[in-house]
Amino acid sequence: MTERIQCIREGCTNTILPATAAKTGGYCMPCKQEMEREERQRYIEANRRDVNLYAGIIDPVETLKIMHEPQVRDPLIRYVPYEQSKEQVYLSLSVEQQDQMKDYAMQRIRTGDEDTGKDILVYLVCYHDISLTAEIPELLEQEIYYPSILYKSASGEARDHLLQQVNTDDEKRNHILLMLAHISDDVVVQQFRQWRQSPPSWASELYVAPEHYTTEAGWELTKDGQRRELFITPSYSLYKVKENEGTSVESFGDSFSLLTPSANCCPWCGGALTTLISLDVKHPALHDVSWHAQQLQIQTCVICSSYGVVYMEMDAAGEPLWSSHNVMPVGMDEIDLDDYGKLAQAAGRQFQIATSSRHAFHASEWAMEPSLSQVGGHPGWVQDAEYPTCPSCSTRMKAVAQLDWGEVEKHGEGMYYMFLCEPCQLTAVSYQQS
Ligand SMILES: [Zn+2]
Ligand SMILES: [Zn+2]
Ligand SMILES: [Zn+2]
Structure with missing residues (x-):
């Protein structure tokens, strides 16, 4: 050996x-x-x-x-990274430069680099709301069916083509319904209304009713068949102030604050509730919101609302109150508060609300990594669109704001979505993560 x-x-x-x-x-x-x-x-x-x-x-x-x-x-x-983010460079483009980027995107698509071409078009549509009316026939010819937001500006002719194709194309039907939802003109609204009245033969092959697709484009059919927006506009970015810039510049005084700890406790887990946002109802972002109190306050339990929707009502003084409609999600009684870190007192103070608005769909494509935190604008859903139903009147609640938790806490993740029902003066908070 x-x-x-x-x-x-x-x-x-x-x-x-x-x-x-x-x-x-x-x-x-x-x-x-x-x-x-x-x-x-x-x-x-x-x-x-x-x-x-x-x-x-x-x-x-x-x-x-x-x-x-x-x-x-x-x-x-x-x-060496560029001094600005991709989003910032896109936002700096003049109308002429947007056109140049659009041409470049189409050229990439023609030469076989579909992914890059589509990415560029999505940025241009989200950040500048450019029209692709002239390009859409070619995109369809190239058999590009998503992201469906690219089809927002389709012509009547392209729309009619899709309205035909949705009946026959089993494979692409899912995408075509999303494209139509984004086109959302009177003809499309009427078609969704008809489908609800007499479901087409192919409806049984879908997981949800055809009209449910409209929620992915931020609207719904009301009971009487009208189009109703599911998010408020305009959109104002909630952005993080860079450390060296300090927080001395108050853009909207004391009437705006984020992530303020509340004196009230969560009846489910016993932790302190948090006012995710408090904003003066006179702020232009809330121009079309009818709210009785002077401040719109959206309060929740940050821990519990990551398990299920948390509703709050307003008391006579306009202060948030835990809603009697709340239903504790299964398993919540086993939550151990020690498993969760405490939110830093100053967490909210690092944010500002933008002084000018941005396009309504700016943050709608979550995967493209736009700056997501906002008041107003189409939600940036991490998963499928999911607007909570108002527990008092059974109507879908309107999206008013969202907070990207990755920006709030060092190891944070996921998104908190904030909603309201104006007739019932009720708010809701939900959460999604990848
Ligand atoms: Zn050795
Ligand atoms: Zn809780
Ligand atoms: Zn309601």
Whole structure:
């Protein structure tokens, strides 16, 4: 039997065969590999160079083209990030530059890079609400059926084509219904109304009734068949102030605050309730909201509303009150508060409300990573659209705001969605995560 010998690396207790030792110079294989890794890392650190792909480029169109180009992965290259985010560069585009990006996107689609082309178009539609009326026939010809938001501006002709196709195309029906929901003109509204009155033969193959698709585009058919918006406009971004900018600039005085701890406790878990947002009803974001109190306050239990919808009513003084309609989700009684961190007192103070509005669908494509926190605007659903039903009048509640928890807490995730029912003066908070 061959005698095993000790690995010569300091601190290592592994033993190896003499044959291995001869090959590795006396080291065991894990040590040998570790040393090679370290060697490689030293080499990378000594030889790595910074590459600034944006050096000397001032045209935002050129900047965006580079941003959309896949970067070659090379450990010896450290890419210098651009000083602005993709979203910021998109927002800076002039109308002429938006057109240039649109042309570039179509060119990418024609040359087979459908994904990049679609991404660019989605940014242009969400951030600038550009019209794709002229491009939609070509997109359809290329058999591009999603994201359905691209079809918002379809012509009557394209719409009629889709209204035909939805009856015959089993495979694409799901996408076509979403596209129609986004087109949402009078003809489409009428068609959804007809489908509700006499369901088409293919309706039985869907998971939900055809008219349910409209909620994905932010509207519903009322009981009497009218189109009703499910979110308020305009949209104002709730953005985080950069640390070095400080929080001294108050854009809307004391009449706006986020994430204020309440003196009231959650009847389910016993933790303190949190006022996610408090905003003066005179703020332009709430222009079309009819609310009795001077402040719109949306309060919830941050822990419990991540398990189920939490409703709040308003007392005579306009202060939020735990609603008697709340139904505790199954399993909630086993929640241990110690499993949850406490929200930092200053968490809300790092946010500001934008001084000017943005497009209604700005944050609607969650996966495109727009700045999501907002008052007003189409929700950025992480999963399917899910508007809570008002427990008092059974109507779908309107989306008023959302908070991206990833921005609030260091290891936070998911989104809190805020809703209200104006006739009942009731609020609701729900939560989704990926
Ligand atoms: Zn070793
Ligand atoms: Zn709770
Ligand atoms: Zn109601």
